[in-house]
Amino acid sequence: MGALNFITTTLDLRAKGMTMMRMPLTVWSWFITAILGLLAFGVLLSAGILLLMDRNVGTSFFVPVVVVNGQLTAHKGGSPLLWQHLFWFFGHPEVYIAILPGMGVASQVLSTFSRKPIFGYRAMVYAMLAIGFLGFMVWGHHMFMSGMSPYSAFAFSVLTMAIGVPSAIKTFNWLGTIYKGRVRFYTPMLFAVGFVSLFVSGGLSGPFLAQPILDIPLHDTYFVVGHFHLIMGVAAIFGIFAATYYWFPKMFGRMMNEGMGRAHFWLTFIGTYAIFMPMHYLGMAAHPRRYSQLTELAYLHRLLPVQQFMTYAAFITIGAQFIFVINLFWSMFKGPKASDNPWEATTLEWTTPTPPPHDNFGGKTPVVHNGPYEYGVPGHTRDFVMQTDPATGSKH
Amino acid sequence: MSTLTPNSAVRYPRASDAGGGTPPTFGGGGDGEGGGSNGAFNYGERLRRARLGLVLGLTAVIMLFVGFTSALLVRKGLPSFDAQTNTYSRDWVAINLPWALLWMNTVVLLLSSVTMEFARRAITRQAALAPVKSIPGVSLGDETKFPWLGSTVVLGLGFLAGQVLVWRILVEHRVLVNSSPGSSFAYLLFATHAVHLAGGVIALLYAGAASWLLHKPVEAQRIVVDVAAWYWHFMALLWIYILVLLIIVR
Numbered sequence: 001m002g003a004l005n006f007i008t009t010t011l012d013l014r015a016k017g018m019t020m021m022r023m024p025l026t027v028w029s030w031f032i033t034a035i036l037g038l039l040a041f042g043v044l045l046s047a048g049i050l051l052l053m054d055r056n057v058g059t060s061f062f063v064p065v066v067v068v069n070g071q072l073t074a075h076k077g078g079s080p081l082l083w084q085h086l087f088w089f090f091g092h093p094e095v096y097i098a099i100l101p102g103m104g105v106a107s108q109v110l111s112t113f114s115r116k117p118i119f120g121y122r123a124m125v126y127a128m129l130a131i132g133f134l135g136f137m138v139w140g141h142h143m144f145m146s147g148m149s150p151y152s153a154f155a156f157s158v159l160t161m162a163i164g165v166p167s168a169i170k171t172f173n174w175l176g177t178i179y180k181g182r183v184r185f186y187t188p189m190l191f192a193v194g195f196v197s198l199f200v201s202g203g204l205s206g207p208f209l210a211q212p213i214l215d216i217p218l219h220d221t222y223f224v225v226g227h228f229h230l231i232m233g234v235a236a237i238f239g240i241f242a243a244t245y246y247w248f249p250k251m252f253g254r255m256m257n258e259g260m261g262r263a264h265f266w267l268t269f270i271g272t273y274a275i276f277m278p279m280h281y282l283g284m285a286a287h288p289r290r291y292s293q294l295t296e297l298a299y300l301h302r303l304l305p306v307q308q309f310m311t312y313a314a315f316i317t318i319g320a321q322f323i324f325v326i327n328l329f330w331s332m333f334k335g336p337k338a339s340d341n342p343w344e345a346t347t348l349e350w351t352t353p354t355p356p357p358h359d360n361f362g363g364k365t366p367v368v369h370n371g372p373y374e375y376g377v378p379g380h381t382r383d384f385v386m387q388t389d390p391a392t393g394s395k396h
Numbered sequence: 397m398s399t400l401t402p403n404s405a406v407r408y409p410r411a412s413d414a415g416g417g418t419p420p421t422f423g424g425g426g427d428g429e430g431g432g433s434n435g436a437f438n439y440g441e442r443l444r445r446a447r448l449g450l451v452l453g454l455t456a457v458i459m460l461f462v463g464f465t466s467a468l469l470v471r472k473g474l475p476s477f478d479a480q481t482n483t484y485s486r487d488w489v490a491i492n493l494p495w496a497l498l499w500m501n502t503v504v505l506l507l508s509s510v511t512m513e514f515a516r517r518a519i520t521r522q523a524a525l526a527p528v529k530s531i532p533g534v535s536l537g538d539e540t541k542f543p544w545l546g547s548t549v550v551l552g553l554g555f556l557a558g559q560v561l562v563w564r565i566l567v568e569h570r571v572l573v574n575s576s577p578g579s580s581f582a583y584l585l586f587a588t589h590a591v592h593l594a595g596g597v598i599a600l601l602y603a604g605a606a607s608w609l610l611h612k613p614v615e616a617q618r619i620v621v622d623v624a625a626w627y628w629h630f631m632a633l634l635w636i637y638i639l640v641l642l643i644i645v646r
Contacts, residue, residue, distance in 0.1 A: 003452070007452050008448050012444065038456050041456065043460070045460055046459075046460050060580070061577070065477045076479075077577060082467060086463055
């Protein structure tokens, strides 16, 4: 229902003048995310229903012959691999469902705080569409260990590596946006830059795992844990933090504390790398994942100091989150009053009073005249032009 | 002075390019119920929006059945391990469905789709004539009002009752949900379709309530009936698909 709401609103309830190519990249990212959700969750539901039937009414969709306490159960003929296929057909798009909104937020924040238009707006849109499209064709790369045909593995491998192309387009466009910008390093910007950093660091190990010959030795090791958490887990969370610091003034009418924000960022950023980068090393040293007891295996003994280091880093990183929580609630009541547009941003939400009235625009319909990233516009008194500023000259 | 992107043209998106429509209205909630920019209710836009929402919702339903279909095709081709003989063999056995009753249910469902379409057309006509009827002194004569919507509900419930009968016959013949992979899928597909169709019946009852209890204007009723009708037609189509699938794989 959420996806349905997002898509319908985006397609049919845009403001006057808000063409698709004038939408902020945040909206594009949520729009594409909603499409992925709409297509992926139905398949997960089907798999979930089949699983429930296997567990509760004795069917054998996924359960093969099972012996429990020396007795054959009534199940036979099901395939756990069928479950894996259905699950990962949902599971891989789900990765993009988690990361695409972060990409949109990062684009928004990087442009605003670099005081430059986003580099290659259309390319960013098409790259997100390509990532969403390709995301439905690569689920098999989670299953290279399942004994699938090498030809299938090759196809999944090539398609997976193809996602590197739109991902690289986005990364270089983010760097191009910052390049030679008059960068304002406020907390939202720090987290957006952190997002790009984590996306690159976590993403670079993707092509390793996309190749069956490398994935097979690395798959059940900490290498995958490090890759996954950098690119999807923490990068997505950095997107959430960037969005929270960025839109907090609009939501609550007060600014968040900058000092606490910076402390939160640096401790989380360094802590994240301290937790997850060593995991790649552990993985290459054949340290298995999903083991609860590590002290019984002799060959893992020499790796225990790395585990201890990661554990300390995790405690410190968790502790840093309390700074965020305190900042959030303190600023909600005691933070300095925010102006209507404290970041000098251009998009529609910054044209409303802070905090916005119940219907957002106070009964006055906004009309859009410009793109969403009009920063550093030559000839203007300010270095930004709101989307609602009327046309000032050029005819197109 | 100029901006970096084309700025002068305020493009008022048209319905035909799937973009825009009027902006959100104010004071009446976010669904445009409060009226258009000229203060009048804009039911045309609301209808278009509701239909778009329906198409998206049906996309999710399609994906659910795509999941079931792919699972069925894969499961049918899988060998099953026989622990007694240590051999692999296909465990897919054809199941005997009560086809006569299923075809009768199909006829009932298709008939309900026809009555639903008549209901949709009738209320579309009423909505189109509503502004004319509101002019004092204008009378268009009384249309004969056949209860198409009620007929659809009755036929829909009849279909569901027929499906219950199918399941009872299957149980009597010891074809249970866990008897074989084929029977598992048959029960699964029938039940999932029935749940969705029951949702359609609820939507129709709401459409009726909108008319008689909530006293909504005929244009608002038309939106509910129109969307319910397309949903209902989709359910009929989905049922045909399920039957064809079961015929192919039996």
